[in-house]
Every structure is written in structure tokens, then in C-alpha cells.
Amino acid sequence: MIPRIALTPGEPGGIGPELAVKLASLGHERGNNNHAAGNGLAHGPAQVVAIADPELLRTTAAQLGLPLRLIPFDPAQPPGETPPASLHVHPISLAQPAVAGRLNPANAGYVLETLRFAAQGCLNRTFDALVTGPVHKGIINDAGFPFSGHTELFAEIAGIERVVMMLAAGELRVALATTHLPLKEVSDAITAELLEQVITILHRSLRDQFRIPNPRIGVCGLNPHAGEGGHLGREEIEVIEPALDKLRALGLRLLGPLPADTLFTPPQLARCDAVLAMYHDQGLPVLKFKGFGHAVNITLGLPFIRTSVDHGTALNIAGHNEADCGSLRAALAQAVQMAKLRNL
Ligand SMILES: NC(=O)c1ccc[n+]([C@@H]2O[C@H](COP(=O)([O-])OP(=O)(O)OC[C@H]3O[C@@H](n4cnc5c(N)ncnc54)[C@H](O)[C@@H]3O)[C@@H](O)[C@H]2O)c1
Numbered sequence: 429m430i431p432r433i434a435l436t437p438g439e440p441g442g443i444g445p446e447l448a449v450k451l452a453s454l455g456h457e458r459g460n461n462n463h464a465a466g467n468g469l470a471h472g473p474a475q476v477v478a479i480a481d482p483e484l485l486r487t488t489a490a491q492l493g494l495p496l497r498l499i500p501f502d503p504a505q506p507p508g509e510t511p512p513a514s515l516h517v518h519p520i521s522l523a524q525p526a527v528a529g530r531l532n533p534a535n536a537g538y539v540l541e542t543l544r545f546a547a548q549g550c551l552n553r554t555f556d557a558l559v560t561g562p563v564h565k566g567i568i569n570d571a572g573f574p575f576s577g578h579t580e581l582f583a584e585i586a587g588i589e590r591v592v593m594m595l596a597a598g599e600l601r602v603a604l605a606t607t608h609l610p611l612k613e614v615s616d617a618i619t620a621e622l623l624e625q626v627i628t629i630l631h632r633s634l635r636d637q638f639r640i641p642n643p644r645i646g647v648c649g650l651n652p653h654a655g656e657g658g659h660l661g662r663e664e665i666e667v668i669e670p671a672l673d674k675l676r677a678l679g680l681r682l683l684g685p686l687p688a689d690t691l692f693t694p695p696q697l698a699r700c701d702a703v704l705a706m707y708h709d710q711g712l713p714v715l716k717f718k719g720f721g722h723a724v725n726i727t728l729g730l731p732f733i734r735t736s737v738d739h740g741t742a743l744n745i746a747g748h749n750e751a752d753c754g755s756l757r758a759a760l761a762q763a764v765q766m767a768k769l770r771n772l
């Protein structure tokens with residue numbers, strides 16, 4: 429079976445369209461004598477369906493001087509491999525032509541439409557997985573659409589109360605208890621119920637999607653030195669430890685809560701299959717320091733497979749032909765691998 433993967437390039441003024449074209453062109457450079465790498469994949473062939481404005485992709489390819497053939501996507505046909513230097517495409521029109529490096533609130537509705545179409549297509553099994561390029565959260569909000577991230581939007585579309593954001597760079601996997609939340613709201617958000625839900629989703633995903641039979645999860649404290657016995661904060665004693673004890677009683681292998689600056693050291697990481705950070709900037713700087721450019725963002729707990737890049741819209745280099753598609757390539761490879769495992 430050839431997995432059919434939806435690809436949303438994201439913010440049209442950012443590097444997303446360039447990355448999509450570059451991803452297709454990896455197949456052009458490698459594909460002719462290496463069929464398995466036909467569309468730049470490390471894990472074999474796939475049908476890659478860009479959900480985007482075709483004119484934006486054509487213009488971007490022309491500006492980059494890269495070949496690109498756009499093949500109309502027909503969901504009624506069985507998925508055939510996307511050939512090198514090509515993308516299948518489901519067209520959605522921009523409201524206004526995009527300018528590289530410039531945000532335009534008029535196109536925020538377009539971005540959301542591509543995401544909604546792709547997510548619905550995953551829910552109704554038109555697609556086997558979804559790979560997302562970077563969006564600009566600010567401009568979508570400026571345009572009047574409350575939006576804190578793909579993760580939260582897809583949970584809402586799927587009607588799921590709790591999902592988990594995890595980024596992976598090789599063997600380092602970092603999941604987050606809270607995602608796109610102002611720092612001053614984090615402490616109140618960390619409840620025993622939240623931790624139990626998040627850790628359960630993380631445990632199940634590591635076991636079922638990453639085939640780690642009895643995963644060990646390292647859990648960070650919230651406060652410096654995990655609260656120093658209550659002298660530097662009491663969330664560890666009052667919320668985190670009781671939640672971990674409850675889950676341990678169910679057989680989960682949990683380490684912590686440990687001070688984050690201890691847990692993120694090589695000897696402790698070697699004991700863990702994943703680390704749970706309490707908030708975005710406790711975990712992601714470590715992950716991105718190690719893996720920026722080839723790490724993958726994976727949403728756990730959705731009823732469909734969703735992976736994404738480890739970076740943002742990079743407006744400062746959009747249109748300069750400097751964007752590296754390593755993370756998009758890794759996200760696609762991860763999605764293909766997960767889709768194949770699910771379909772075994
Ligand atoms: N997956 C996503 O949708 C996603 C992820 C992270 C950030 N964002 C959003 O992106 C916007 C900009 O965020 P930011 O400026 O903090 O981070 P950013 O990742 O866009 O840029 C940080 C730095 O990394 C560089 N960079 C990023 N990706 C690159 C690539 N593929 N190749 C070469 N250089 C690259 C940029 O040029 C910049 O110097 C924000 O709105 C943020 O919310 C979206």
C-alpha cells in the first residue's frame with residue numbers, strides 16, 4: 429500500500445511553499461535511479477498531496493529555478509506514488525497573491541481552510557496522515573481567528589479533549605504537559621487530571637506507535653530543583669507526585685519529578701524513552717538545540733497521524749532560497765513510517 433499523505437505548506441508568505449517545492453525536487457535529484465527515494469523519502473514511496481494554491485507552488489518553483497509538475501489529486505483513484513519533481517495537489521485559492529517575507533491577514537482564512545480540509549480528509553480516511561508546514565499564529569489571530577497552534581486546532585476538529593505535543597530528534601523525545609500557554613497560566617493548568625491524561629496518551633503512543641514495549645518516561649518538575657522539598661514551590665508535592673504515584677500503581681514506568689536541569693543531562697536521558705516537560709520553553713529549547721533542522725513535531729492522541737516541522741515561518745529568509753527542508757523531509761518520513769506501521 430502506498431500511503432497517501434496530505435501536505436499543508438502553511439503560511440504563504442513564509443518558507444512553507446519553498447520547502448514543499450524543495451521536498452519535491454529532492455526526488456528530482458535522487459529519484460531516477462533510486463525509485464524508493466522518489467519523493468525525497470527515507471522510508472519509501474508515498475503519494476504526497478499538497479493542499480495549497482497551485483499558482484503559489486508554480487511561482488515559487490519558478491523563482492527557485494526548480495522543476496515542478498503539479499498533478500491534480502483525484503481521491504477516487506487508488507494512491508499512486510508521486511513522481512520525482514512533482515506534487516499531487518488539491519487546489520485551494522489564496523485570497524490575495526502572496527509576497528515572500530510578508531504576512532497578509534487576508535490570507536489567514538486560506539491557511540485555516542487548508543488545515544481544515546487536510547484534517548477532515550484524515551478523519552474520513554482520504555489521507556493516511558497529515559504533514560504540516562509552518563503557520564504564523566500571530567497573523568491568524570490578527571485576522572480575527574482565535575488560534576494557538578495546529579495541535580489545538582486539530583484536537584478541536586477531531587472533537588478530542590486532550591492531545592499531546594511531542595517533538596523528536598533521533599532518540600530524544602520531548603513531550604509537553606502544556607502547549608501554547610502564557611507562562612503565568614502554566615501553574616494553574618497543571619492539574620493531576622491533566623498529567624494523568626497526558627502521561628497516559630504519551631505512554632500509549634510510545635508503546636503502540638513507536639513500538640517501545642514498556643516505555644520509561646522521565647517527568648520534569650515545574651519549579652527550580654523540582655521545588656526543593658517545597659521551599660521553591662509546592663506543585664511537585666501537591667500535584668505532580670500524587671499523579672505519578674497513581675500512574676505507577678497502574679504499572680507505568682515513570683521517573684521523577686526530577687529537576688528539569690537534571691533530567692536533561694545525558695545520564696538521565698539515557699534512562700528515558702521520552703521526557704515530559706511541564707511547559708513549552710522548559711522542553712523545546714533543549715530539543716531544538718540538539719535537533720533543529722531535522723526534528724519532527726508529532727501530535728499524539730489524535731485519531732489520525734499528524735507530523736510537522738520543528739521550525740516556524742522564517743519570514744526573514746522567505747524568498748531568499750536559504751530554507752532547509754530537512755525537518756519537512758523528516759516529518760514526511762515519520763508520517764510514512766507511522767502510516768505503514770498502523771496499516772500492518
Ligand atoms: N510548525 C509551526 O507551525 C511553527 C513552529 C514554530 C514556530 N511557528 C511560528 O513561526 C513564527 C516565527 O517563529 P520564530 O521566528 O520564533 O521561529 P522560526 O523557526 O520561524 O525562525 C527562527 C530562526 O530559524 C531560521 N529558520 C527556521 N526554519 C528554517 C529552515 N527551514 N531553514 C533555515 N533556517 C530556518 C529562521 O530564519 C530564524 O532565523 C511564529 O509565528 C511561530 O509561532 C510555527
Ligand SMILES: N[C@H](C(=O)O)[C@H](O)COP(=O)(O)O
Nearest residue numbers: 577578579580725736738739
Ligand atoms: N510549539 C511548536 C514549536 O515550537 O515548534 C510550534 O509552535 C508548532 O506547534 P503546532 O504544531 O501546534 O502548530
